[in-house]
Each structure stands twice: as C-alpha cells, then as structure tokens.
Amino acid sequence: MFTEHTADLPSGPVRYLKDGSGPTILHLHPAAGPRVSPVVERLAQRHTVFMPTAPGFNATPMHASVKSMEDLAELMATFVQTVIGAKCDIVAESFGGWVAMWLAAKHPDLVEHLVLQGPAGLRDPGTGGVPADPEGRMRALYSKPELAPPETRSAEVLSATQRARDAYVGDVAFDAELSKALPRIKARTLVVMGTKDTVAPLVVAHRIMAGVPNAHLSFIYGAAHALEFDAPSRVGPLIAKFLERGEAFVVRTPDAA
Amino acid sequence: MKFSYFHLMPWTELEEAPAQWPASNAAFDPVRGKELYDNYINTMAFAEQCGFDWVGCNEHHFSPYGLMANCNLVGAALTQRTSTIKLAMLGNLIPLLNPVRVAEEYAMIDVMSGGRLVAGMIRGVPHEYIAYNIVPDESRERLREAAALIVKCWTEPEPFGWEGEYYQFPSISIWPKPMQRPHPPILMSASNEESAAFAGQHRAMMGMTLIADLDVAKRCIEVYRQAAHGAGLEPTPDHILLGYNTCIAETDEEAHAVMAEGQRYFHRVLMHSIRDAQRLVIQKSRFFDQQHGERHIQRLTTLKERSIGDMIEAGSIFCGSPESVVKQMRRVHAHLGNGRFNINMKIGNIPDTAVHRGMELFRDRVLPELKDL
Numbered sequence: 086m087f088t089e090h091t092a093d094l095p096s097g098p099v100r101y102l103k104d105g106s107g108p109t110i111l112h113l114h115p116a117a118g119p120r121v122s123p124v125v126e127r128l129a130q131r132h133t134v135f136m137p138t139a140p141g142f143n144a145t146p147m148h149a150s151v152k153s154m155e156d157l158a159e160l161m162a163t164f165v166q167t168v169i170g171a172k173c174d175i176v177a178e179s180f181g182g183w184v185a186m187w188l189a190a191k192h193p194d195l196v197e198h199l200v201l202q203g204p205a206g207l208r209d210p211g212t213g214g215v216p217a218d219p220e221g222r223m224r225a226l227y228s229k230p231e232l233a234p235p236e237t238r239s240a241e242v243l244s245a246t247q248r249a250r251d252a253y254v255g256d257v258a259f260d261a262e263l264s265k266a267l268p269r270i271k272a273r274t275l276v277v278m279g280t281k282d283t284v285a286p287l288v289v290a291h292r293i294m295a296g297v298p299n300a301h302l303s304f305i306y307g308a309a310h311a312l313e314f315d316a317p318s319r320v321g322p323l324i325a326k327f328l329e330r331g332e333a334f335v336v337r338t339p340d341a342a
Numbered sequence: 343m344k345f346s347y348f349h350l351m352p353w354t355e356l357e358e359a360p361a362q363w364p365a366s367n368a369a370f371d372p373v374r375g376k377e378l379y380d381n382y383i384n385t386m387a388f389a390e391q392c393g394f395d396w397v398g399c400n401e402h403h404f405s406p407y408g409l410m411a412n413c414n415l416v417g418a419a420l421t422q423r424t425s426t427i428k429l430a431m432l433g434n435l436i437p438l439l440n441p442v443r444v445a446e447e448y449a450m451i452d453v454m455s456g457g458r459l460v461a462g463m464i465r466g467v468p469h470e471y472i473a474y475n476i477v478p479d480e481s482r483e484r485l486r487e488a489a490a491l492i493v494k495c496w497t498e499p500e501p502f503g504w505e506g507e508y509y510q511f512p513s514i515s516i517w518p519k520p521m522q523r524p525h526p527p528i529l530m531s532a533s534n535e536e537s538a539a540f541a542g543q544h545r546a547m548m549g550m551t552l553i554a555d556l557d558v559a560k561r562c563i564e565v566y567r568q569a570a571h572g573a574g575l576e577p578t579p580d581h582i583l584l585g586y587n588t589c590i591a592e593t594d595e596e597a598h599a600v601m602a603e604g605q606r607y608f609h610r611v612l613m614h615s616i617r618d619a620q621r622l623v624i625q626k627s628r629f630f631d632q633q634h635g636e637r638h639i640q641r642l643t644t645l646k647e648r649s650i651g652d653m654i655e656a657g658s659i660f661c662g663s664p665e666s667v668v669k670q671m672r673r674v675h676a677h678l679g680n681g682r683f684n685i686n687m688k689i690g691n692i693p694d695t696a697v698h699r700g701m702e703l704f705r706d707r708v709l710p711e712l713k714d715l
Contacts, residue, residue: 280490294500301513303503304494306487319505335503335512 087121087129087136092168097148099164101137105129109173110328111165112136113181115311116205116215116250118143120234122313127321128176132328135173137164139184141249144242154206154253154260158187165195174198174328175272178313179205179285180250186263186270186293193271198331200324201293202277202312203285210258213286215310226311228281234314267296274300275327277320279308301327301335343675343715346396346430346684347389347701348585351382351416352612353406354691359614363469364404378409381694383416387423388698392705393713396430396460398684403473407612414447421454429455432529432549432684433462436492437484438474442514444488445495449520457521462529463489463546465537468629468638469619478627482540484508489528489544496525529583534634538562542569542577549684551585554641556657556677559584563678579681584674588660588685589692590667590700590708598650600696601661607690609646617642660685664707671712 087104102119110132112125119136128134139157141147151160161184165173174197177185182204189196208214216222227233238246274297276290294300303323308316327334355374360366389397397420399413410416417429429451434444452459465485471478487506494502494514501515520526532538532548541548548566553559563582570577589604591597620642624635645658653659657677660670671683685704687697 280494291499301503302500303505303512306490306504306506306509316505323503323505337512 087134092137092164094160094163094167096150096160096163097140097146099137099140099160100143100145101135101164101168103133103135105131105133107132108328109169109171110134111161111169111173111175113161113175113177113185114139114142115179115181116246116254117311118238118246120314122234123317124313124321124324125176127317128325128328131325132174135164135169137161139249139253141252142246143238144245147249147252152252154183155187155191155262157253158184158191161185161188162192162195165192172197174200176200176202176324176328177204178202179310180254182206183254183260183263186267189272189274190263190266190269193269196270196272198328199270199272199274200277200327201274202320203279203282203310204276204289204293205254205285206257206260206263207289207292208258208286209288212258213284213289214258215284224309225284226309227315228279228307228309229315232314232317233311264292264296267293268298270297271299273331275324276300276302277305277312277323278302279305279310279312279315281307281309284310343671343712344395344580344682345393345704345709346398346432346583346682347386347392347394348398348400348432348684348686349382349386349688350400350402350407350686351378351409352608352688352690353409354378354607356406356611359611360406361615363615363619364473365406365615375409382409382688383419383423385688385694385697385701386416386420388701390424390427392701393709394427395682396428396684397424398430398432400432400462401435401464401466401470403470405612405616407616414451417451417459418454421451421458424455424458426458428458428460430460430529430684431462432460433464435466435470436463436488437465437481438470438476439488441488441491441509442495442511442516445492446516448492448526449496449516449518452520452522452526453518457526459520459522459526460529460547461492461526462531462549463492463544464531467616467620468623468627469616471623471627471629472619478623478629480508481629485540489530493525493528496520532562532566534630534637535562535565536631536634538566539569542566542571542575543573545570545573545575547581547583548577549583549585551684552641552645553584553586553658554644554656556674559657560678563680579679582678582680583682583684584678584680585684585686586658586660586674587689588667588687588700589689589696590660590662590664590687590703591696592663592703594662594666597662597666600692601659601689602650604690604692605650609690612690613642613646664703667704667708668711671708672715675715
C-alpha cells in the first residue's frame with residue numbers, strides 16, 4: 086500500500102508516495118502527474134518504490150529556484166541523495182523521462198538502471214505531443230480507453246498541474262542541450278515505446294539509441310503513449326526483468342511466457 | 343496488364359485420393375520428387391523468357407496439393423536462375439511461422455535477387471492451422487501482429503525488442519536487411535470482403551483467387567479500395583492481382599480437354615482430403631465468421647461442380663486457344679479493373695509438355711495482345 090510522505094529539501098517540500106521493499110526505484114511521473122499504475126504496483130512487490138511529485142503538480146507548492154527541466158532533474162538528484170540515500174534505478178514516464186535523462190546525464194553515479202517509457206523532450210517541433218482536445222488526448226494516450234485510470238482530481242488541481250507542466254517545459258519540444266548530453270548517460274537504459282504512440286514519435290527512441298552508449302529499445306505492440314495503464318501486462322514484466330536481470334534480461338528464462 | 347506465373351508444385355503420381363487429411367506420405371518417391379522439383383523450377387525460370395513480370399511461389403503443408411512447404415527455398419533457387427522477373431512469394435503463411443525468420447528469409451531473397459522480392463503476407467487456408475498446431479481463431483490477429491513485426495524488422499535502424507500479444511523477442515537486428523527501400527512491396531490475400539478490408543487497411547497489394555462470381559469479386563475489390571483509401575493509399579490496377587487457373591492450347595477443344603483432365607485430378611485427388619479438413623476448421627473454430635465460412639465452403643463446392651464452359655462463363659478460369667483466352671482476360675479486366683493476372687498452368691496432373699506449350703502460346707499470342715491493356 087503506497088503511503089504519502091513529504092521530504093523537506095533545501096529548495097522546498099516534495100511530496101512523495103512510497104511502498105514495497107527491496108532494491109530502490111525512483112519513479113518519475115508523466116505530465117498527468119503521479120498515479121499508481123498496475124506496473125508500479127507490480128514493481129513494489131520486489132522493490133522499494135519512491136514516487137515524488139514534481140513541485141506544482143497536484144497543487145503542491147512550486148519551488149522558487151526550480152524553473153526548468155534541468156532544475157527539476159537537480160531536485161530529483163537531491164531527492165535520491167537525501168531521501169533514498171544511495172544509487173537507484175529510475176523508471177520514468179514521458180515528461181518524467183525528460184527529467185530522468187537530465188538526472189542520469191548530470192549524475193551518472195546516482196543511476197543504476199534507467200527505464201524511459203515514451204520519453205518527452207526529444208521530439209521535433211510540430212510533431213507528437215499530447216492533443217489539446219479531450220477525445221484526441223484519450224486516443225493518443227490509450228489504445229484501450231477502458232484501461233485509463235479514473236480522474237478523481239478537481240478542476241482546480243488539474244489546472245494547477247497544467248500550469249506547473251507549462252512552467253517547466255514552456256513550448257520546448259526538442260531540448261537541444263539534453264540531446265548533446267545523452268552520451269553522458271552511463272546507466273544501462275531501456276527505452277519502451279508503444280507501436281501506436283503518437284505523442285512521443287519514433288525518432289525520439291532513435292535519438293536516444295544513437296546518443297546513449299548502453300541503450301536498448303523495446304516496442305510494445307499495439308500500445309499507445311500511457312504504457313503503464315495501456316499495456317501493463319507486457320510493460321510490467323519487461324521492466325521488472327530488465328531491472329532484476331540487467332544485461333541478461335534478453336535471455337529467456339524457463340518460466341517466461 | 344502484367345502477368346505473374348504461379349506454380350503449386352503438385353504431386354502428380356497418385357492413383358487414388360488420400361483417404362483423410364493429412365495425406366499419407368507412404369507413396370512419396372524422392373527420386374520422382376527430385377525430377378518434379380527440377381521440372382518445376384525449370385518451368386518457373388522459363389516464365390522470365392515468356393514475358394511474365396512475376397513468378398509466384400506459395401506455401402502448403404502435409405499434402406500432395408503442393409510440394410512447397412517453404413516457398414522461400416524455391417524463391418532462393420530462382421534468384422540464381424533468373425535475372426529480371428520479380429519473385430513473388432505468395433506467400434509465407436505468417437501466422438504459422440516465426441515472423442523474424444520470415445523477415446530474414448525474405449530479406450535474403452530480396453538481396454540475393456537484387457531487389458526483386460514481392461513479399462506475400464498470407465493468412466493461409468484453414469487446414470494449415472492443423473498442420474502447425476496454431477489456434478485458427480487467432481489467425482487474423484496473429485497475421486496483424488506478425489506483419490507489423492516483419493516490417494519493423496526490415497525498417498528499424500537500431501536493434502530492438504518486441505513485446506506483443508503473440509510474439510516476444512527481446513533483441514532483434516536482422517542481417518541482411520532488404521535491398522528495396524523502405525521495404526519490399528507487400529501483398530495480402532483478399533478473397534473475401536473481410537480479408538479485402540484487411541489488405542486495404544495495411545496498404546498492401548491485394549491478391550484474389552478462386553473467383554466463383556465476378557460480381558462478388560468486384561465487391562471485394564471495392565471493399566479493398568475503400569479500406570486502402572481510408573489508410574491513405576489510392577490503389578492503382580497494379581495493386582490488384584487476380585489468380586486464375588489457365589490452360590492455353592492451339593484450339594479451344596484441345597485446351598478444354600487438357601484442362602478437364604487436370605481439373606479432374608485436382609478436385610478428385612489433390613483437393614479431396616483438403617476439403618474435409620477445411621470444413622472441419624471452419625465449423626469448429628472462428629477462422630471465418632459464420633457468414634464467410636459458409637461462403638468459402640460454398641465457393642469450393644461451386645468450383646468443383648462446374649463444367650469448363652460454365653467456369654469460363656463465370657469468370658473463374660481462362661481456357662482455350664490464345665485468341666479465346668485474350669477475350670476472356672479482356673472481359674474479366676473490363677469487369678474488375680485489375681492490372682495483374684496470376685496464372686497457374688500446372689493444374690493437377692496436366693503434363694509439363696502441355697504447360698510449356700501453353701507458356702509459349704502465352705508469350706507469342708496472348709501477351710502481345712494484352713501488354714498495353
């Protein structure tokens with residue numbers, strides 16, 4: 086059962102959820118904000134999972150000194166150092182993947198494995214992104230809309246979350262500095278893409294594969310952008326295997342399907 | 343009009359129909375088998391000299407109906423025997439196979455032939471699912487996923503993993519990749535409205551066989567066109583391939599007699615146990631929905647029972663003198679608007695000498711009349 090906590094970091098408070106036991110995972114949420122997905126629940130069965138909320142999301146207070154994606158990555162590095170206290174694995178979704186890439190590039194000593202699901206930050210302007218209209222957004226995020234989590238947050242909280250996202254991202258689609266920094270990522274990296282993902286175009290995965298020295302790309306057939314909800318039965322085992330077996334995750338085990 | 347020369351590689355030596363499916367292989371004689379493979383491959387290579395644009399291979403299992411359990415092996419042989427003709431694998435039954443292996447073998451044929459592969463991605467006929475023990479109900483979704491995976495194997499510039507419903511591969515990077523870019527042309531079967539829509543949705547060329555009624559065929563083509571349009575492809579006549587059993591001889595009488603004998607062996611011996619196995623799969627699975635299943639069985643029955651004259655009239659076969667066949671082909675083309683015919687001349691046990699003579703007549707007196715159609 087995930088429980089809610091608050092970490093008082095030098096720049097301000099950071100709310101986070103925590104559950105599980107075992108090797109540590111930092112889970113970085115998408116632009117929709119933190120949600121406990123079936124994938125996260127599965128990971129928490131064999132790992133300790135920390136799910137911090139980026140300041141401003143879900144109406145938490147912004148931090149005056151945290152203004153960019155790079156700043157946010159620094160804040161999460163501080164979270165790892167002070168709350169987790171050791172090198173950890175990072176599992177990140179979309180917007181969170183952008184943060185995670187900066188964190189892994191700037192603090193390679195803090196990241197063991199890096200999992201990027203439909204990562205943001207490296208698409209060409211005018212391509213991809215989340216549609217503004219609700220129906221288009223639903224289609225872009227879920228190939229199976231019935232698997233979308235129910236929205237329980239108020240309009241005010243959702244609006245605050247959107248403002249926070251805009252404050253960090255602005256109108257940047259392609260982070261040129263991040264692109265240059267990719268070779269500094271030393272963590273073994275798994276890029277997970279849905280074959281129906283129109284939010285994070287395929288070129289994003291290719292850029293990461295070309296830039297990150299030790300990266301592996303996996304496609305989730307038929308899945309859209311919100312992978313942890315849209316295809317949990319395939320995404321969960323894939324990530325768990327990658328984190329638990331490292332480079333040997335490509336070797337089939339007797340109990341595998 | 344463009345033409346494909348198609349071959350089933352039938353076993354021609356049976357006296358009686360196999361009692362059941364799969365057909366007992368006790369009577370298979372490998373020495374005669376070697377002779378047949380030699381004859382058949384020579385004939386298929388000869389198609390290039392007769393002006394055919396494609397030579398077509400296909401996959402069938404556990405039956406004297408066809409000796410091409412893996413048509414890619416024949417395709418590979420033809421890469422060494424031909425130089426310009428397209429090699430149409432019509433094709434691998436991809437729901438039954440390892441899609442990565444198909445991607446590799448197709449890429450090999452494409453590279454070995456200098457970019458001459460036409461890649462058939464075929465669901466197959468129902469009884470093949472018994473042969474390879476694949477759930478027939480899954481055939482459509484397996485085809486959909488396998489086709490996507492094969493294209494990904496051909497086009498992805500970096501190694502990748504695949505987590506699918508039916509196929510999981512942690513790390514793929516095929517060598518070689520195809521010569522044709524972005525990938526070889528794809529053809530899918532479209533012999534009923536359901537499969538026609540599927541082919542259109544995949545922006546593939548469509549192939550149709552066993553035409554029992556020209557108006558039904560026309561409706562399938564229309565469904566294909568609409569589906570392709572919806573997927574962003576405006577099909578040309580070249581996208582539409584129609585398969586025809588064809589017999590060309592000096593006279594109509596001779597052609598009818600040769601065709602009748604070949605058809606008799608085909609239906610009485612080669613198709614006998616296959617029909618039972620197909621009916622079993624159709625009735626006991628969801629390979630087709632009920633409507634399409636009944637139509638499929640009805641179509642096989644209709645084609646079996648018709649006379650040569652009735653089949654010509656229905657637009658189901660081409661048979662006669664070169665001049666008659668030209669007229670028959672013009673009539674079908676006028677009705678259906680196709681740009682390609684896929685013609686099979688080795689029907690049942692028609693002698694290879696008659697087949698070769700028919701190919702020569704096609705080259706000399708049929709193709710010149712139709713190549714600008």
